[in-house]
Amino acid sequence: MSDDTIRLVTLGRILRRRWRLLTLLALVGALAGHGVSLLVPPRYTTSVSVLLPGSWEERELLTQAEVATSSVVVDRVADALDWHGVDGIELRERITAEAAEGNIIRISGTADTPERAQRLSDLMAKEFVAFAARIVGGTTDPGAETRLEALRKAVEQAGRRITELADAADPGRTVESVQARTELEKLRTALRDAITKLDQTDPAAGKSGKATMVVMGPAARPTGEAPPTRAQLVAAGAVLFFLLTVVGHLAAARMSRRLRTEPEIAGALGTLLVGSVDVAGRRPVHRPEGRGPRAWFRRLLGVDVRWDIPAPRASGDESGRRIRYRRVCARLQDRLPVPGRLLVVVPDGDEIARRAAERLVAEAGDASGPGAPGGASLRLRLVGVTVAHPLLPDRDDESGVLVVVSPGSWTGAELAGVAEACADAGQEVLGLVVAGAVRARPGRRGTGPRRTAAPEPAVGEDVLGGVR
Incomplete structure (x- = not known):
């Protein structure tokens, strides 16, 4: 093995004496990259921004970004798109979400056509906003909010019924009537306190500003392919084969057993x-x-x-x-x-x-x-x-x-x-x-090498010098 240090002069010698081979292998690498580009279908990527009004901490924004790519949201989008052969698992690999500055969640979708990429991003933003609203409301069940509103109405009706019963009772003429009115007032007060506590513990009422997310316009239709493009694959193949050839020459030189001294x-x-x-x-x-x-x-x-x-x-x-x-x-x-x-x-x-x-x-x-x-x-x-x-x-x-x-x-x-x-x-x-x-240094006129009468023989022939 040669212990010579690999220097720039060595690389220059490879480029100067092996440029034809390097050029040929670079062309082969470019063809290989073109072949890979034919096997890999083109991809188009576009993004849509969702604004979260109010005051949000950084960890809350990161949580919302994770929610945007959760399996629940992706499965709902997959069901809405109904693309042949594309389920929620494969669709999740085509979607990314990241938290940007200014309380913005940027959702990006990738598909095989610009139209599909645009539709995917828009639908992802829509489903994310709807799902986040249900989370902020305290439940992911769409019927829970309806049942809660019905409970409030029932409590209000009970309060009005208590008022009617109190008015119908004997207004303080007997001890029993006074006690009944007192109990009814206590019951109405308890119901009012319950409704007040229910409103205070409702996340949707406490964070109504955060629950209202805004989609900042539809996704733009992409005009170019997402990397790696065909040109990038061709260039990468040419550069890869070129570097492998140079490295192969250097490795062969390092492992060479030819004697030099x-x-x-x-x-x-x-x-x-x-x-x-x-x-x-x-x-x-x-x-x-x-x-x-x-x-x-x-x-x-x-x-x-x-x-x-x-x-x-x-x-x-x-x-x-x-x-x-x-x-x-x-x-x-x-x-x-x-x-x-x-x-x-x-x-x-x-x-x-x-x-x-x-x-x-x-x-x-x-x-x-x-x-x-x-x-x-x-x-x-x-x-x-x-x-x-x-x-x-x-x-x-x-x-x-x-x-x-x-x-x-x-x-x-x-x-x-x-x-x-x-x-x-x-x-x-x-x-x-x-x-x-x-x-040989260029000599002066008349100082060239002395010519000999002996002809130049080929290797393997016998040549005699001197006299026998």
Whole structure:
């Protein structure tokens, strides 16, 4: 796993090298969002406001908002609407009520058409006002108020009857008549007190102002869909697929087992580092191009080029790069026990390493040609191997193997397989050369790289440097 910190430059590299793939997957996400919008029917929402006159506390307003969406009110609305397949339970999911400033309860209804949404909100407000009036009246039974009014009338009739009986009695001529009139007055007084207490304990009389709720006009017919709209679903699908693709690239980079440092590569091959060289020029390709529709599709999307390789750093002039190659050749001569030939092994698909190996072969041929100092003799033979099934030719007159790879291209298991293939062929890995890509600075006229007479071979062909 790579422990590199995810920085903005990493995200920029993904956008720059994977923009075709990101664009394609964003379009796929947009199509997926459009498909979801076809499965989800459009929804329209409108609201109506109910004013509660008088003085109300905040908790009382919250209670009224809960009453507006209670099952009793919703069931009454469902029965009045009589929509096919819509009962009180489903209707409750389409209704919301909230307490707003100024003693206002705002009731919102959602339906599949603007007309239905408007009718639902209006009917909800009407049923809420009617039900709240019954609650404030002390009962939810519509016949209780009628029975209470009948009781008041009966008490009034009893009071008038008592007055008639008192007038008909002997006006104080006997003790019995005085006692009867006194008892009748007591009974009439008791009835009056009962009626007074009944009026005082009636919530409708005490809070008549609160009981009169006002619907502030009909609900407006909605002109647009409620979120999420089709455009929002399409945009959300495109953004979601885009982000998932970026996160997938970052996760793959974090979980990558490709070796990036020179000590790790040398440890996987079980050898020592001879040196590092630079390769400048055209943009490197880190995967074989291949043929067929699959390879063409990969090239079209740009996924045949590694994105997690940092941009090549700027390098010095051509003379400085040539010095690096000559120093590597000199170290190889020092490591050879006797003058001989080395196999230069390059994994197939590593173009940076292949170009570095070809340059080493050319430099070795110049260093060991006629007139070379000390009569040095270094011969290099370039061989390409497939990391999936590495196979080297049997040992002939070679003195060992030189492996050339680029950092961040191969895993430890793949490089260990190359080392095992060398051992199986009876070849000893004498050293490692790590080749890195650089950007060549524009040189002055006449100071370009020196041309060599050796042709540029393909990976997998044998190339001899020097003299036999």
